[in-house]
Amino acid sequence: MLTINSNCENTEKKEKNPIKCNGIQLDHSQSAWFGVDYLVLSFKGSPLLKGQKSLKLDMHQYGNRTYKKMVDVYYSPSTDKPKEKYFIMNFEPKSEIIESDLVQIKLENHLFYTRSMQDLKKEIETITELLGISFHSCSRLDLALDVHGNSHGISTSLKQLNQGTLLFAGRPKEIAFYTKVKKGVVTCNGVGIGKKSAYKYCRIYNKTNEILIGKNSKPYILDAWRSVGFDIESMNILNYDYATNGQKKNFNRDTNNDIWRYEYQLNRAYLAKLKDFTFDNIFDKHFLFSLLEEAKKNHSELKYNTGKSEINKEKDFLMLDFKKIAQRIKAVRGVIERLPRTIKDTFIGTQRLIKGNLRNYFSYGQKLEFLMPIRQILDSNPILKDWYYSKVSNYIYEFKKDTKINFINENLYNSHFELYC
Numbered sequence: 001m002l003t004i005n006s007n008c009e010n011t012e013k014k015e016k017n018p019i020k021c022n023g024i025q026l027d028h029s030q031s032a033w034f035g036v037d038y039l040v041l042s043f044k045g046s047p048l049l050k051g052q053k054s055l056k057l058d059m060h061q062y063g064n065r066t067y068k069k070m071v072d073v074y075y076s077p078s079t080d081k082p083k084e085k086y087f088i089m090n091f092e093p094k095s096e097i098i099e100s101d102l103v104q105i106k107l108e109n110h111l112f113y114t115r116s117m118q119d120l121k122k123e124i125e126t127i128t129e130l131l132g133i134s135f136h137s138c139s140r141l142d143l144a145l146d147v148h149g150n151s152h153g154i155s156t157s158l159k160q161l162n163q164g165t166l167l168f169a170g171r172p173k174e175i176a177f178y179t180k181v182k183k184g185v186v187t188c189n190g191v192g193i194g195k196k197s198a199y200k201y202c203r204i205y206n207k208t209n210e211i212l213i214g215k216n217s218k219p220y221i222l223d224a225w226r227s228v229g230f231d232i233e234s235m236n237i238l239n240y241d242y243a244t245n246g247q248k249k250n251f252n253r254d255t256n257n258d259i260w261r262y263e264y265q266l267n268r269a270y271l272a273k274l275k276d277f278t279f280d281n282i283f284d285k286h287f288l289f290s291l292l293e294e295a296k297k298n299h300s301e302l303k304y305n306t307g308k309s310e311i312n313k314e315k316d317f318l319m320l321d322f323k324k325i326a327q328r329i330k331a332v333r334g335v336i337e338r339l340p341r342t343i344k345d346t347f348i349g350t351q352r353l354i355k356g357n358l359r360n361y362f363s364y365g366q367k368l369e370f371l372m373p374i375r376q377i378l379d380s381n382p383i384l385k386d387w388y389y390s391k392v393s394n395y396i397y398e399f400k401k402d403t404k405i406n407f408i409n410e411n412l413y414n415s416h417f418e419l420y421c
Contacts, residue, residue, distance in 0.1 A: 031229035038142035045133035068092040113224040121283035149260035170298040199270040207261040289331040
């Protein structure tokens with residue numbers, strides 16, 4: 001019988017279920033950090049930029065592909081502390097098909113590690129109230145769970161996934177392993193599950209290694225890890241010296257204590273399927289942990305083949321035991337309620353149909369017969385409409401590079417699109 005986890009002793013005779021050798025059951029007393037790592041929010045209104053004594057606003061010289069104006073917003077909750085950057089704000093959409101009063105903000109990464117989510121919520125509410133904008137939706141939300149990789153057998157599990165010993169559950173999906181070669185030995189540092197452009201995308205990777213090889217060591221992440229009980233000193237990160245040219249010097253370190261990150265990237269289409277999703281939910285630890293657990297279902301779950309002569313040879317394999325992790329971080333599970341299924345299984349197919357029609361519209365001299373079906377589909381499905389508005393500028397940018405499309409008149413497109421509003 002095949003032993004699933006190399007961290008366990010040979011259990012060929014004693015242990016009938018290899019799953020008991022895996023995951024957090026190896027050492028469930030280990031620390032864990034959970035929170036948000038990336039957040040983009042959409043608001044409505046016309047930002048009040050003048051007379052803001054409580055804020056510091058730095059206007060960019062140029063906008064981006066979607067918005068004409070970009071502003072760095074600085075704030076301090078205390079008058080005796082210097083203002084720090086909270087987010088970058090984009091407003092005044094270039095395209096007429098995007099609502100003119102839509103405002104998008106991307107929060108700075110350090111905020112999620114340097115204060116509680118409830119404090120951050122109050123601060124964002126204060127800033128957006130000063131700016132005169134109101135919450136509309138969440139465009140992207142990345143949830144991160146950091147654990148000791150060795151205690152959870154993550155590195156070993158990734159090797160077995162690559163070898164086919166462990167299997168991914170659910171439908172066919174794209175998988176990308178992150179590897180490097182050192183002294184001829186291939187090391188797996190993580191895996192990406194799904195497409196980054198999909199409504200959800202999973203990453204499992206060595207976060208300690210990423211911090212060491214990155215340009216920015218992000219000391220606030222180390223402080224957050226230390227606050228939940230991770231032994232940063234034993235990881236030897238603090239002894240990782242910087243050379244004068246900005247490159248980090250090589251040195252030998254014990255990788256057994258490396259921290260691994262289990263992360264889900266969720267976009268607006270996925271979040272729109274949640275019942276009564278509100279601004280408060282984004283800063284609620286119990287809701288977010290339940291959301292992470294919900295996202296992994298039929299996506300990043302693992303199985304193993306028992307090798308027995310039974311009808312169902314595949315059994316669930318726990319790389320992470322969410323029940324015990326929830327106890328560790330004091331999170332309540334199961335608070336997510338999803339809307340009755342209104343999105344059919346052909347949702348992704350419909351997205352492809354829309355993009356194909358849009359490509360044909362530009363390829364054949366912007367003929368209306370290709371644009372009319374798109375409007376009919378979007379008007380009947382508000383979730384698809386939100387998705388379309390978030391993607392159309394990227395699609396047009398992509399089509400402009402297509403040698404088969406000679407010319408794109410965006411003004412004509414906007415007028416055609418508005419004809420069927």
